[in-house]
Amino acid sequence: MSVVTARWRPLSVSGLRHARHVSAIASGDLLYRLSRILIRPASVRCIGCGPVNAARSNGHGVILASWHSFNLLALIAHRCFFAPHTRGIIMVTPDWKGSVLRRYGQRWDLDVVTMGPDAASAQTARAIALMIRRVRAGADGLIAVDGPSGPAFQVKPGAAFIAQRAGAVIVPTVAVVDHAISVRWRWDKHVFPLPGSHIVVFMDTPIEVQPANAPSPSVEELRIHLANALQRLGTEAPTAARSTGFARL
Numbered sequence: 001m002s003v004v005t006a007r008w009r010p011l012s013v014s015g016l017r018h019a020r021h022v023s024a025i026a027s028g029d030l031l032y033r034l035s036r037i038l039i040r041p042a043s044v045r046c047i048g049c050g051p052v053n054a055a056r057s058n059g060h061g062v063i064l065a066s067w068h069s070f071n072l073l074a075l076i077a078h079r080c081f082f083a084p085h086t087r088g089i090i091m092v093t094p095d096w097k098g099s100v101l102r103r104y105g106q107r108w109d110l111d112v113v114t115m116g117p118d119a120a121s122a123q124t125a126r127a128i129a130l131m132i133r134r135v136r137a138g139a140d141g142l143i144a145v146d147g148p149s150g151p152a153f154q155v156k157p158g159a160a161f162i163a164q165r166a167g168a169v170i171v172p173t174v175a176v177v178d179h180a181i182s183v184r185w186r187w188d189k190h191v192f193p194l195p196g197s198h199i200v201v202f203m204d205t206p207i208e209v210q211p212a213n214a215p216s217p218s219v220e221e222l223r224i225h226l227a228n229a230l231q232r233l234g235t236e237a238p239t240a241a242r243s244t245g246f247a248r249l
Helices: 013-038 051-056 066-082 096-107 122-136 157-164 219-244
Strands: 043-047 062-064 088-092 111-114 142-143 168-177 178-182 191-193 198-203
Touching: 043 157, 051 168, 051 178, 051 198, 062 066, 062 122, 062 157, 062 198, 062 219, 066 142, 066 168, 066 191, 066 198, 088 096, 088 122, 096 111, 096 157, 096 198, 122 142, 122 157, 122 198, 142 157, 168 219, 191 198, 191 219
Parallel strands: 043 198, 062 142, 062 168, 088 111, 088 142
Antiparallel strands: 168 198, 178 191
16 A cells, blocks of 8 residues: 655745735625625615716816724715726725735725835825826826724825825715614724615715915814814714714714
8 A cells, every 4th residue: 555645835925925925806796796785775866976086077186084993984974976987996905905905906996006114105196196197187086094004083184195185175074874883992983784774875065275265274284184184073973974864873
């Protein structure tokens, strides 16, 4: 009787990279399928979309700025009200999680830009430059202003910087949903709407980076303006949603 001995061989570096790439694609596809199954809102309403479309009609690019916890709700809003006419673009980190989100974004028909390992890296600079070019060309930038890793609800200057360089308006965006779950162990307490939920998306008056009759604000001034607008919207949105009779809150 012959005996066959199997010899274990570790994967090469290229083999590990391939396995990592395949697993990221599979995970992104799975996340997309789960999203399509679970995220079936009964209704979605946008308050404030008109001025955004007007700004776009006047030749301005658009940056939709929201909290990281509302990423999914912002994506739903963009698909419902803007995606038939304009593509969205997002930025992801260069790690495995970013690769999963890249695949996930591609399945949602988003353009995806990969940042570098840190804010000062050449790859991040190239990613920001590409983001600026795409927004100038008409894509909507979907930016989580406290991402990619917090602290939660603290606006970073990235959205203001990109909007200023692209000549785009910044649209503070929040959402209210009547039935949802919040992932408490995540730093951003990410919000997932449940099937049959009612979503109301609020878009504030677009912030102009190059006002017609006033000096152009600095990146820091734009950041503060955006932070104040998001905080105010977050306070006012639940009451405003109830007053519309649209959301059962």
